[in-house]
Amino acid sequence: MSKDTPIPEIDQLVQRAHEAFLTFKGIDIKRRAAFMHQVADEIEALGPELIRAAQSETNLPEARLAGEKARTVFQWRSYADALSSGNMLDVRIDTADAGRTPPKPDVRKTYVGLGVVAVFGASNFPFAFSTAGGDTASAIAAGCPVIIKTHPGHPETSALMATAIKTAVRKAGLPDGLFAEVRSDGFEGGQHLVSHPLVKAVGFTGSFAGGKALYDLASKRPEPIPVFAEMGSVNPVFLLPNKLEHAAEETAKQYAASLMLGVGQFCTNPGILAAPNHPGLDRFLNTLRSQIIEAAPAPMLHAGIASAYAKKKTELLSQQGVEVLASVAETNTEGHGHAAVATVKASQFLANEQLAHEVFGPFGLLVIYDTADEATAIAEALDGQLTVSVLAEQDDIKNNERLIQALTDKCGRLLLNGFPTGVEVCYAMQHGGPYPATTDNRFTSVGPDAIRRFARPISYQNWPDEFLPNELKDANPLGIWRTVNGALTKEPAPRG
Amino acid sequence: MSKDTPIPEIDQLVQRAHEAFLTFKGIDIKRRAAFMHQVADEIEALGPELIRAAQSETNLPEARLAGEKARTVFQWRSYADALSSGNMLDVRIDTADAGRTPPKPDVRKTYVGLGVVAVFGASNFPFAFSTAGGDTASAIAAGCPVIIKTHPGHPETSALMATAIKTAVRKAGLPDGLFAEVRSDGFEGGQHLVSHPLVKAVGFTGSFAGGKALYDLASKRPEPIPVFAEMGSVNPVFLLPNKLEHAAEETAKQYAASLMLGVGQFCTNPGILAAPNHPGLDRFLNTLRSQIIEAAPAPMLHAGIASAYAKKKTELLSQQGVEVLASVAETNTEGHGHAAVATVKASQFLANEQLAHEVFGPFGLLVIYDTADEATAIAEALDGQLTVSVLAEQDDIKNNERLIQALTDKCGRLLLNGFPTGVEVCYAMQHGGPYPATTDNRFTSVGPDAIRRFARPISYQNWPDEFLPNELKDANPLGIWRTVNGALTKEPAPRG
Numbered sequence: 001m002s003k004d005t006p007i008p009e010i011d012q013l014v015q016r017a018h019e020a021f022l023t024f025k026g027i028d029i030k031r032r033a034a035f036m037h038q039v040a041d042e043i044e045a046l047g048p049e050l051i052r053a054a055q056s057e058t059n060l061p062e063a064r065l066a067g068e069k070a071r072t073v074f075q076w077r078s079y080a081d082a083l084s085s086g087n088m089l090d091v092r093i094d095t096a097d098a099g100r101t102p103p104k105p106d107v108r109k110t111y112v113g114l115g116v117v118a119v120f121g122a123s124n125f126p127f128a129f130s131t132a133g134g135d136t137a138s139a140i141a142a143g144c145p146v147i148i149k150t151h152p153g154h155p156e157t158s159a160l161m162a163t164a165i166k167t168a169v170r171k172a173g174l175p176d177g178l179f180a181e182v183r184s185d186g187f188e189g190g191q192h193l194v195s196h197p198l199v200k201a202v203g204f205t206g207s208f209a210g211g212k213a214l215y216d217l218a219s220k221r222p223e224p225i226p227v228f229a230e231m232g233s234v235n236p237v238f239l240l241p242n243k244l245e246h247a248a249e250e251t252a253k254q255y256a257a258s259l260m261l262g263v264g265q266f267c268t269n270p271g272i273l274a275a276p277n278h279p280g281l282d283r284f285l286n287t288l289r290s291q292i293i294e295a296a297p298a299p300m301l302h303a304g305i306a307s308a309y310a311k312k313k314t315e316l317l318s319q320q321g322v323e324v325l326a327s328v329a330e331t332n333t334e335g336h337g338h339a340a341v342a343t344v345k346a347s348q349f350l351a352n353e354q355l356a357h358e359v360f361g362p363f364g365l366l367v368i369y370d371t372a373d374e375a376t377a378i379a380e381a382l383d384g385q386l387t388v389s390v391l392a393e394q395d396d397i398k399n400n401e402r403l404i405q406a407l408t409d410k411c412g413r414l415l416l417n418g419f420p421t422g423v424e425v426c427y428a429m430q431h432g433g434p435y436p437a438t439t440d441n442r443f444t445s446v447g448p449d450a451i452r453r454f455a456r457p458i459s460y461q462n463w464p465d466e467f468l469p470n471e472l473k474d475a476n477p478l479g480i481w482r483t484v485n486g487a488l489t490k491e492p493a494p495r496g
Numbered sequence: 497m498s499k500d501t502p503i504p505e506i507d508q509l510v511q512r513a514h515e516a517f518l519t520f521k522g523i524d525i526k527r528r529a530a531f532m533h534q535v536a537d538e539i540e541a542l543g544p545e546l547i548r549a550a551q552s553e554t555n556l557p558e559a560r561l562a563g564e565k566a567r568t569v570f571q572w573r574s575y576a577d578a579l580s581s582g583n584m585l586d587v588r589i590d591t592a593d594a595g596r597t598p599p600k601p602d603v604r605k606t607y608v609g610l611g612v613v614a615v616f617g618a619s620n621f622p623f624a625f626s627t628a629g630g631d632t633a634s635a636i637a638a639g640c641p642v643i644i645k646t647h648p649g650h651p652e653t654s655a656l657m658a659t660a661i662k663t664a665v666r667k668a669g670l671p672d673g674l675f676a677e678v679r680s681d682g683f684e685g686g687q688h689l690v691s692h693p694l695v696k697a698v699g700f701t702g703s704f705a706g707g708k709a710l711y712d713l714a715s716k717r718p719e720p721i722p723v724f725a726e727m728g729s730v731n732p733v734f735l736l737p738n739k740l741e742h743a744a745e746e747t748a749k750q751y752a753a754s755l756m757l758g759v760g761q762f763c764t765n766p767g768i769l770a771a772p773n774h775p776g777l778d779r780f781l782n783t784l785r786s787q788i789i790e791a792a793p794a795p796m797l798h799a800g801i802a803s804a805y806a807k808k809k810t811e812l813l814s815q816q817g818v819e820v821l822a823s824v825a826e827t828n829t830e831g832h833g834h835a836a837v838a839t840v841k842a843s844q845f846l847a848n849e850q851l852a853h854e855v856f857g858p859f860g861l862l863v864i865y866d867t868a869d870e871a872t873a874i875a876e877a878l879d880g881q882l883t884v885s886v887l888a889e890q891d892d893i894k895n896n897e898r899l900i901q902a903l904t905d906k907c908g909r910l911l912l913n914g915f916p917t918g919v920e921v922c923y924a925m926q927h928g929g930p931y932p933a934t935t936d937n938r939f940t941s942v943g944p945d946a947i948r949r950f951a952r953p954i955s956y957q958n959w960p961d962e963f964l965p966n967e968l969k970d971a972n973p974l975g976i977w978r979t980v981n982g983a984l985t986k987e988p989a990p991r992g
Contacts, residue, residue: 022901087979092945094922105914107924112904219715223931226938397963405518408608408954415957418601426590427979428603430955435719441952442722449953456937457945459909459926467893481984483583483923488977488984
């Protein structure tokens with residue numbers, strides 16, 4: 001079904017995308033936002049064939065896909081609204097002062113798109129982080145054309161989403177180079193895209209190996225370009241003593257649910273839980289065990305992911321000091337993910353860095369610590385993470401200040417008494433943590449601030465009103481918040 | 497005088513800086529800003545020995561150094577004010593909604609420092625872009641300790657500035673690891689710093705070769721880190737026909753002044769001017785010639801810069817089609833920079849990319865174009881630039897829409913009827929252009945937004961008020977602007 005796009009055709013698509021950029025970057029935020037709502041309308045209008053295609057290509061259940069479709073539409077709409085509110089442009093105006101020595105110029109700053117963006121979609125979110133997903137929506141919001149490298153796991157789903165975007169482009173009267181698909185089941189097409197001189201940024205969601213390879217390729221180009229690779233993590237959960245003692249069973253149930261959600265196929269899956277050797281631990285472990293062994297195995301996204309999961313799980317379980325707590329029996333269910341939880345002592349965890357690696361699927365490693373110092377040592381030994389969760393009562397927090405400070409340095413999102421699966425699409429979301437969770441932790445890939453990845457500031461010095469972009473004009477015709485001479489205001493900017 | 501810091505001592509300094517980070521990052525923006533004002537006070541209090549040291553080490557005139565000292569103090573104060581106003585934190589709060597399915601969590605986002613920052617100062621701004629310069633001030637504002645790799649061209653100046661910062665650190669009761677100097681006249685010390693696992697970002701102002709080497713080193717680390725290298729550019733000026741016809745003499749005088757300011761030793765020096773073969777060109781050239789030949793040669797920063805300038809100028813003048821318009825006689829003045837201006841036809845400029853390279857010093861290349869299309873071809877062939885200037889009347893702008901669009905894509909700051917030397921320190925300033933002008937054009941190195949280079953967002957999910965940083969607390973105790981549920985406000989944030 002999926003036929004690789006020939007290299008000369010990729011070159012043509014990039015060239016057309018670049019030409020579209022020259023038009024699109026000049027279109028003001030209100031019209032760009034209206035186009036994004038049009039894309040959302042077209043996605044909403046896709047009929048049951050979308051869910052059917054995705055179900056057959058990803059094994060994800062219908063209800064989950066329906067929710068993910070709604071989330072995808074919400075991403076387009078909320079990013080469009082953040083754009084048209086002006087929030088994303090962060091306009092700054094410093095007006096002239098001719099009387100100063102030397103005379104102070106009039107300087108006004110806004111954001112423009114970087115140029116053509118190459119997006120590599122994820123297998124585990126065929127809607128929300130693939131063809132019409134968050135990277136595509138945020139690049140378009142920033143004023144950038146997008147070339148999507150279609151995920152080979154769901155080509156039909158991708159084609160349907162691409163049609164929705166293309167229909168919106170046509171209806172909005174925008175240049176049709178604004179969005180294009182490239183199919184490549186191997187590496188060649190994607191590498192060619194990332195190496196193309198007219199491609200100016202890359203969005204990627206997937207494995208560490210894939211993201212790091214693109215980062216390396218992009219940083220070795222004659223003109224290096226930014227790569228925003230979200231590469232997952234083990235999302236450690238730290239359970240503290242009082243919480244364990246008073247809520248062992250409830251916490252075990254919640255952890256099991258988060259661990260097994262979506263057959264563990266989330267970049268925010270909580271793969272490691274550090275628990276104290278303290279009253280309540282047996283109750284916690286017993287409850288967790290019963291939750292896991294009762295779980296029915298479910299099909300994973302595709303057979304390759306299921307076999308990689310089985311292999312990594314086996315490797316991890318064979319490490320010194322790792323003991324199985326609970327494991328779903330491997331029945332005759334090929335392609336399914338069988339949940340498992342194991343325990344290891346903190347000292348052994350700290351001595352073997354392989355134990356901290358991600359096992360993509362419903363596998364949890366419980367690291368049992370004896371003292372607060374040992375918990376802090378675990379925290380300090382961690383790689384960068386998308387999220388860290390703390391399960392604690394008020395006294396636990398007060399007794400573990402150093403631990404919590406150490407955890408803050410390791411993640412992009414710090415949760416209290418919650419689990420990391422379920423990433424809210426909102427302004428305050430930071431989905432991006434220190435390396436190796438992502439390649440650039442100064443940005444998020446979820447929420448309207450994701451737009452900022454694909455834009456750069458530009459200052460206009462001493463330009464008269466008529467030649468300025470609308471957001472910089474004296475009268476503030478877009479009615480947006482602007483920082484004028486250091487103060488936020490919606491008032492017109494005075495000419496000096 | 498300057499003795500290299502031994503490698504084991506560098507390791508100790510980085511370790512102490514990291515320990516200082518653990519304290520400093522938790523200090524709220526008001527106290528951090530107060531510390532920055534203290535640094536400004538200490539710099540102001542430095543006596544005439546500072547100017548004397550800088551004069552003897554850089555050959556820069558006293559008035560220029562006095563101005564640069566004031567600018568340096570202003571950078572610390574204005575970045576401190578931007579910090580304490582909350583503008584830099586861009587706080588976002590999305591409150592909980594327990595009634596939603598699934599329940600919406602409380603998510604709050606602020607910025608924290610990246611960690612220890614290594615700063616490489618510039619030779620041409622011994623105050624404003626060196627030891628106590630903009631990179632140091634913005635890293636400190638972001639909550640990061642700084643290790644400065646002292647510029648070997650001005651060690652005494654650097655030592656005096658370092659003393660000012662250290663005095664402020666002591667008076668503020670902050671950990672003394674917060675700021676340290678490393679001396680290394682070769683590459684070893686700097687490379688060791690950039691490779692150190694506890695160093696999390698790099699600021700650099702200098703040559704392309706130097707900046708690119710640090711970028712490559714940083715991107716090949718086991719944990720890649722961001723490098724903000726400002727590497728200069730030729731800052732092209734585009735003179736359009738009506739402007740030429742009506743203001744030939746005045747424009748020539750202004751161009752000559754900008755070209756020769758500070759013996760051409762600015763990263764914003766306008767090294768290329770594109771002029772139309774149009775009525776007025778002879779008057780423009782004649783005036784420019786007389787301005788240049790009347791100029792007295794002046795000492796450059798050091799003998800090495802002067803000889804590199806002379807060599808590059810000679811190389812460029814030997815290129816095919818390049819004709820000298822005016823050249824200051826090479827009198828018996830070693831270490832001085834002798835201004836020169838040459839002309840070349842657009843067709844020859846376009847055929848030889850060497851002509852677009854920077855000649856650091858008071859050298860200008862005039863590229864003479866015949867048609868608007870040729871001007872656009874020059875624009876499209878340009879590398880990324882810090883600035884582009886357009887000299888134009890209103891009709892010129894209207895007649896050259898495509899040219900101006902192309903120029904917008906090439907720079908971080910676009911000026912109209914002005915010259916790029918003199919970079920205003922203000923919110924709206926963008927000092928950073930597409931590669932190779934800088935390694936990351938999504939950020940500025942001048943103005944308070946420079947702080948953002950050294951911070952990363954972090955989200956707190958479901959944390960009670962008492963454990964949140966002050967800027968995220970419900971009551972808004974810092975009184976700053978925050979985006980609460982999508983709207984800017986100074987009001988308290990409601991708990992859901």
